[in-house]
Amino acid sequence: MDNLTLFIIIPLLTIFGILFCRDHKQVKIVSAIGMSLQLINAGILITMFLLQRAAGNTDMMLFVKDVVWYPSLNIHYFVGVDGISVAMIGLTSIVIFAGIFASWEVKDLSKEFFISLIFLSSGVFGFFISLDLFTLFLFYEVAVIPMYLLIGIWGTGPRHYSAMKLTLMLMGGSALILVGLLGLYFHSNPSGGPLTFSIPAISLVHIPPDVQRFFFPFLFVGFGVLGALFPFHTWSPDGHASAPTAVSMLHAGVLMKLGGYGCFRVAVFLLPDAAHQLAWIFIILTTISVIYGAFGAIWQKDLKYINAYSSVSHCGLVLFAILMFNKTAMNGAILQMISHGIMTALFFALIGMIYGRTHTRYINEMGGLMKVMPFLAVCYVIAGLASLGLPGFSGFVAEMTIFVGAFQHNDVFHRVVTVIAVSSIVVTAVYILRVVGMLLLGRIKNDHYLEITDAKWYEKLSTGVLIFSITAIGLAPLWLSELINNGLGPIIDRLLVVAH
Amino acid sequence: MLIMRHELLLVIITVILLLVEIFLPDNRKHTIILPSILLFFIVTVLGFIPGPTGELFGGMYATTPLILTMKNILNLGVLIIFIQSVNWLKKIENKGKIGEYYLILLSTLIGMDYMISSGDFLMFYLGLELATIPLATLAAWERFKEKSAEAGVKLIFTSALSSGILLYGISMIYGTTGSVYFREVMGAFNATPLQVLAFIFFFAGMAFKIAIVPFHLWIADVYEGSPINITSYLSVISKGAAVFILMIILYTVFYKIALLWRDVLYVTSILTMTIGNLFAIRQRNIKRFLAFSSIAQAGFILLGLIGQSQLGMTTVIYFVLVYIFSNLGAFGVAGIISNVTGKESIDDYDGLYRTNPLLSLTMMLALFSLAGIPPVAGFFGKFFLFTAAAQKGLYLLVIIGVLNTIISLYYYLLVVKAMFLNTSDQPIAYFRSDAYSRIGLLMCVAGIVIIGFASPVYEFILSLSHGLY
Numbered sequence: 002m003d004n005l006t007l008f009i010i011i012p013l014l015t016i017f018g019i020l021f022c023r024d025h026k027q028v029k030i031v032s033a034i035g036m037s038l039q040l041i042n043a044g045i046l047i048t049m050f051l052l053q054r055a056a057g058n059t060d061m062m063l064f065v066k067d068v069v070w071y072p073s074l075n076i077h078y079f080v081g082v083d084g085i086s087v088a089m090i091g092l093t094s095i096v097i098f099a100g101i102f103a104s105w106e107v108k109d110l111s112k113e114f115f116i117s118l119i120f121l122s123s124g125v126f127g128f129f130i131s132l133d134l135f136t137l138f139l140f141y142e143v144a145v146i147p148m149y150l151l152i153g154i155w156g157t158g159p160r161h162y163s164a165m166k167l168t169l170m171l172m173g174g175s176a177l178i179l180v181g182l183l184g185l186y187f188h189s190n191p192s193g194g195p196l197t198f199s200i201p202a203i204s205l206v207h208i209p210p211d212v213q214r215f216f217f218p219f220l221f222v223g224f225g226v227l228g229a230l231f232p233f234h235t236w237s238p239d240g241h242a243s244a245p246t247a248v249s250m251l252h253a254g255v256l257m258k259l260g261g262y263g264c265f266r267v268a269v270f271l272l273p274d275a276a277h278q279l280a281w282i283f284i285i286l287t288t289i290s291v292i293y294g295a296f297g298a299i300w301q302k303d304l305k306y307i308n309a310y311s312s313v314s315h316c317g318l319v320l321f322a323i324l325m326f327n328k329t330a331m332n333g334a335i336l337q338m339i340s341h342g343i344m345t346a347l348f349f350a351l352i353g354m355i356y357g358r359t360h361t362r363y364i365n366e367m368g369g370l371m372k373v374m375p376f377l378a379v380c381y382v383i384a385g386l387a388s389l390g391l392p393g394f395s396g397f398v399a400e401m402t403i404f405v406g407a408f409q410h411n412d413v414f415h416r417v418v419t420v421i422a423v424s425s426i427v428v429t430a431v432y433i434l435r436v437v438g439m440l441l442l443g444r445i446k447n448d449h450y451l452e453i454t455d456a457k458w459y460e461k462l463s464t465g466v467l468i469f470s471i472t473a474i475g476l477a478p479l480w481l482s483e484l485i486n487n488g489l490g491p492i493i494d495r496l497l498v499v500a501h
Numbered sequence: 502m503l504i505m506r507h508e509l510l511l512v513i514i515t516v517i518l519l520l521v522e523i524f525l526p527d528n529r530k531h532t533i534i535l536p537s538i539l540l541f542f543i544v545t546v547l548g549f550i551p552g553p554t555g556e557l558f559g560g561m562y563a564t565t566p567l568i569l570t571m572k573n574i575l576n577l578g579v580l581i582i583f584i585q586s587v588n589w590l591k592k593i594e595n596k597g598k599i600g601e602y603y604l605i606l607l608s609t610l611i612g613m614d615y616m617i618s619s620g621d622f623l624m625f626y627l628g629l630e631l632a633t634i635p636l637a638t639l640a641a642w643e644r645f646k647e648k649s650a651e652a653g654v655k656l657i658f659t660s661a662l663s664s665g666i667l668l669y670g671i672s673m674i675y676g677t678t679g680s681v682y683f684r685e686v687m688g689a690f691n692a693t694p695l696q697v698l699a700f701i702f703f704f705a706g707m708a709f710k711i712a713i714v715p716f717h718l719w720i721a722d723v724y725e726g727s728p729i730n731i732t733s734y735l736s737v738i739s740k741g742a743a744v745f746i747l748m749i750i751l752y753t754v755f756y757k758i759a760l761l762w763r764d765v766l767y768v769t770s771i772l773t774m775t776i777g778n779l780f781a782i783r784q785r786n787i788k789r790f791l792a793f794s795s796i797a798q799a800g801f802i803l804l805g806l807i808g809q810s811q812l813g814m815t816t817v818i819y820f821v822l823v824y825i826f827s828n829l830g831a832f833g834v835a836g837i838i839s840n841v842t843g844k845e846s847i848d849d850y851d852g853l854y855r856t857n858p859l860l861s862l863t864m865m866l867a868l869f870s871l872a873g874i875p876p877v878a879g880f881f882g883k884f885f886l887f888t889a890a891a892q893k894g895l896y897l898l899v900i901i902g903v904l905n906t907i908i909s910l911y912y913y914l915l916v917v918k919a920m921f922l923n924t925s926d927q928p929i930a931y932f933r934s935d936a937y938s939r940i941g942l943l944m945c946v947a948g949i950v951i952i953g954f955a956s957p958v959y960e961f962i963l964s965l966s967h968g969l970y
Contacts, residue, residue, distance in 0.1 A: 071956045073963050074812075074888065135884075139875045146874050149914060153922040161922055165914060172910055176903035179884070183891035183899060215896075 004046055005064050005080045005130045008090065011039050012123035016116050025111045032115045036098045043094035050087045054487060061491050062132060062201065075197050079133035084488030085335055088481060089129045089262060092339045095470055096254040096346045097122045100247035102463035103350040107155065114155055117147040118247055125255050134182050134198040144256060145171045156243040163243035170236040174226030181220035185271060188212050203271050204495060210274040217275035220268035221283060228260025228320050229313040231290040241309035246353025249305065253312045254346035258338045261319040269323060273496050280324045281414065287324065288418045290317025295428035304352045304362045307436060308345065311388065314425055315341040321422055322403040328493050330406025333399055335485045340395030340474060347384045347467040351377055354460050358453045364436055369445035374455045378441045380464045385433040387471050390426055395474035400426065503552050504564055507572045508614045510547060514540040515607045522600035530599055531591060537603045538583050545576040556620060560682055563620035567965040571745045571818060572614050578738050578825040579610055585833045585941035586730035589840050605635045606734065613742035622671045622681040625746065632742065633660040636735065640727040652726025659709055659719040667706025673699035683754050690757050700755055704765060710743040714772040717796050724792035729839055732788055733832035736795040741821045744802055748817055751806065759809055766807045771901050773800030778908040785847050787835045794871060797909055798824055801886055804902055808889035815963040816889045820882040823870065826948030827879055830867030833942050834860050837934050844929060847916055851925035861920040863942050868913040870949045873906050878953035
C-alpha cells in the first residue's frame with residue numbers, strides 16, 4: 002500500500018471501526034485514533050517529500066501511483082503530490098484532528114456524526130492527492146454531500162434552509178465543473194489519440210485559446226463557488242453559521258480551500274491562455290469578495306456570521322492572488338490558504354466552545370469573558386491577531402506575500418485593485434478588535450457567566466494544535482514557502498510561457 | 502433452439518407455474534411463491550451462460566451478445582421485483598391472485614424479450630403488445646378501488662392509442678420500402694417525406710411507452726393507482742425494455758435520418774428532463790414522486806441516445822442497469838413501508854431514520870444514486886451519459902442536463918430531509934421487515950455500491966456494443 006492511498010484508506014477503516022462501536026465513548030476514541038494516525042501519516046508524507054527533494058528528485062509529482070480504472074475512457078486512479086498538495090494535506094490532517102476533539106461533546110447520533118465527518122475528510126484527502134480529473138471530481142462531490150446531513154441534523158438556527166442552500170449551491174458549482182472537465186477531456190489530445198483526464202498530460206497540451214475561453218469560466222466559477230467567489234458566496238455565511246463546530250472548522254478551514262486549489266490546479270494551470278485573457282473579470286469579482294466580506298463582517302452580531310464573512314474576505318484574497326500570475330503572489334495564495342485554514346478553524350472551534358458555555362453567539366449579550374475563561378479568551382485574541390495579520394503569525398506572512406506579489410504588476414488596473422484589496426486589512430482590524438473588545442473585555446453582563454469553567458483537556462488539545470501551527474508558520478515561514486515554491490515552479494513556468 | 506433460450510426458458514417456467522397453479526387447492530395457493538422465485542432465479546442464472554447467437558425465422562428474430570446482456574439485465578430486475586413483492590403478495594386481500602401475478606409478469610417479460618430480439622416490425626409489434634396489455638390487468642389489481650381501476654383503464658387506453666400511432670408509422674414504412682424486415686428497410690430507406698413522417702409516428706408511439714414529454718401524462722395516475730410492485734415493474738423493466746428497442750431501431754432502421762432524429766431527441770430530452778423534474782418537486786405521494794423522477798431519468802437516457810456512438814450506446818445500457826438497481830431500491834423501501842403501515846406520503850417519512858435506520862439508509866443510497874452523487878453507481882452512469890453527449894460537442898445540452906441534476910438533487914434531498922432531518926410526533930414505528938424484502942433490498946444496495954467501482958461491468962458492455970450504429 003502506498004503512502005498516498007493510505008490517506009483514503011485510514012478514514013475508511015476508521016469509519017468501519019466506528020460501525021462496531023457500542024457507545025458514544027468508543028466512537029470518540031476510535032475517531033481520535035484514526036485521525037491521529039492520519040496526522041502521523043501526513044507528518045511522514047511531509048518528511049518523505051522533503052527528503053526526496055533534498056535527494057535531488059526533481060519530478061513534478063512525487064509518490065505517483067497510476068492504476069487504470071476505466072480503460073475505454075482512459076480514466077485512471079492516478080495520485081501523486083507536489084509541494085502544494087503536501088501542504089494542503091498537512092493542513093487538512095491538522096484541521097480534522099482538531100475537529101474531532103472540538104466535537105467531543107456531540108452526543109446525539111454521535112456515530113453518524115463522526116462517520117459523516119470522517120467520510121467528508123476522506124473526500125478532501127482524495128481531492129488533494131488526485132491527478133486524474135475524474136477522481137478529483139468524484140472526491141470533490143464526496144466532500145460536499147455529507148455536509149447536507151452534518152448541517153441539517155446537528156446544526157443550529159435555520160439549519161434546514163442553510164443545509165439545502167449550501168448543498169445546492171455547491172453542487173451547482175460542481176455541475177459547472179463537470180462541463181469544464183468534459184471540455185478539457187475532449188480537447189486533451191488534439192492529434193486524435195486517446196483522450197485523457199490526467200492533469201499532467203493535459204498540461205502538456207496546447208488547447209486552442211477560443212476553446213479555453215469557453216471552458217475557463219465554467220471551471221473557475223465552478224470551483225469559485227466553493228472558494229466563495231462573489232456573487233456565489235451566499236451559501237457561506239448561512240452554511241457556516243448553522244453548521245456544528247467541527248463542520249464549520251472543516252468547511253471554512255479546508256473545504257473552501259478545495260475551491261482555491263481547484264481554480265489553481267485545474268482552471269488556471271490547464272487553461273492558461275484563457276486565464277490570462279479573462280483574469281480581469283475575476284480579479285474584479287475577487288476584489289469585491291475581499292472588500293464585501295470584510296465590510297459584511299463589521300455589521301454582524303453573531304460570532305459565526307462575523308467569521309463566515311471574514312472567511313469570504315480571506316478566501317477572496319486567495320483567488321485574487323492566484324489571478325496575479327506571478328510566483329510571489331501565488332506563493333502567497335497557497336500560504337494564505339493554509340494560514341486561513343488553520344486560523345479560521347481555530348476561530349470556529351473557539352466560537353463553538355464559547356457557545357457551549359454561554360448558549361449565545363450574539364456579541365452584545367456577552368462581555369468580560371476574559372475573567373471567567375482566560376485560556377479560551379487568550380486563544381481567541383491570538384486567533385484574532387493572526388487574522389488581522391500581525392507579524393509573527395501566519396496571516397501576516399501570507400497577506401504580505403500576496404500584496405507584494407500583486408504590486409509587482411505596474412499597470413493602473415492591478416495597482417488600483419491591489420490598493421482596494423489592501424484596504425481590507427484595515428477593515429479586518431476594525432471588526433476583529435471590536436469583537437475582542439465586546440466579547441472578552443469590559444464587565445460581565447450576565448451573572449451565570451460567573452459559573453463558566455475554562456477549557457477542558459480536549460478543548461485545549463484542539464486549540465493547542467491549531468495555535469502551534471499558526472505560530473510555527475508565522476515564525477518560520479521559509480520551510481513552508483520552500484515547499485510551496487517547489488510545487489509552483491512548473492505551474493508558473495507554464496503561465497509565463499503563455500504570457501510572452 | 503439455444504438461440505432463443507431466454508424466451509424458451511421463460512415459456513417453460515410459465516407453463517409449469519400455470520399447471521401447478523391450476524392443480525393447487527385454494528388454501529395452498531401461496532405455496533407457489535417460493536418455487537416461482539427459485540425457478541426464475543435458475544432462469545436468470547442460466548441466462549448468463551454464454552451461448553450461441555444468431556438469427557431465426559429468416560431474420561424475424563435476431564440476437565447478439567449485446568441483446569443477451571440486455572435480457573439478462575431485465576431478468577435481474579424482475580428477479581429483484583419478484584423477491585420484493587413476496588411480502589405484499591402474502592397479504593390476505595391478495596389471496597387467490599398470487600399465481601396470476603407471476604404468470605402475467607412472466608408473460609410480459611417474454612414479450613419484452615421478443616421485442617428486443619425482433620428483426621422485423623411484426624415481431625417487434627407482437628412483443629410490444631405482449632409486453633403492455635397484460636400489465637393493464639396488473640395495474641387494476643385492486644379492482645374495487647377507484648384509483649386502481651382508473652390506472653388500469655388509463656394504461657390500456659394510452660397503450661392502445663400509442664400502439665395505433667406506432668402501427669400507422671410502421672404501415673407507412675412498409676408502404677414506402679415494401680418490407681418490414683429491419684435489414685431490408687434499412688437498405689431501402691431513402692428519407693422521403695413520408696418516411697420521415699413514419700419516423701415521427703413511430704417515435705411518438707415509443708415516446709408513450711417510455712413516457713417522454715409531451716407523451717408522459719398518463720404515467721403519474723397509473724403509477725399512483727397501481728400497487729407499488731407493479732409501479733416499480735412499469736417504471737423500471739417496461740421502460741428499460743422500451744429504451745433498448747428504441748435504441749436498436751434508431752441505430753439501425755432510422756440510421757439514415759440520424760440528423761433528424763438527433764434534433765427530435767435533443768428537444769424531447771430537454772423537455773423530458775426539465776418537466777419531469779419540475780413536476781416531481783411538488784409531489785408528496787412517494788409513488789407519484791418516483792413516477793415524475795423516472796420521467797426525468799428517461800430524459801437523461803435520451804441524452805445518451807443522442808450520442809449515437811459506441812460510448813453512448815454502452816452508457817445507455819449501463820445507465821439502465823444502474824437505474825434498475827437504484828429505482829428498485831427506492832421502490833423497495835417505499836413498498837415495504839406501504840405494506841407495513843399503509844403510508845405512502847413523503848410527509849409520513851418524517852423522522853424515519855430514528856426508528857428505521859437501515860431502511861432510511863437504503864432509501865438515501867438509492868436516491869443519491871438516482872441523483873448521481875458519488876461514490877454510488879448513479880454518479881458513474883450520469884457522468885458517462887454527459888460524456889457521451891459532450892463527445893458530439895453538444896455542450897449546451899450538457900449544461901441543461903447538469904442544471905437539471907441540481908433540480909433533481911433538490912427534490913431527492915427533500916425525501917432525505919424528511920427521513921433524516923425532520924422530526925415527527927408520530928413517526929413510523931420500528932418494524933422488522935421480512936427476509937424476502939431484506940434480500941431484495943440487499944441486492945439493490947449491492948448493485949448500487951458495487952457497479953460504479955467495478956469498471957469491468959462497463960467494459961464488458963462496451964466490448965459487446967459494436968456494429969449496431
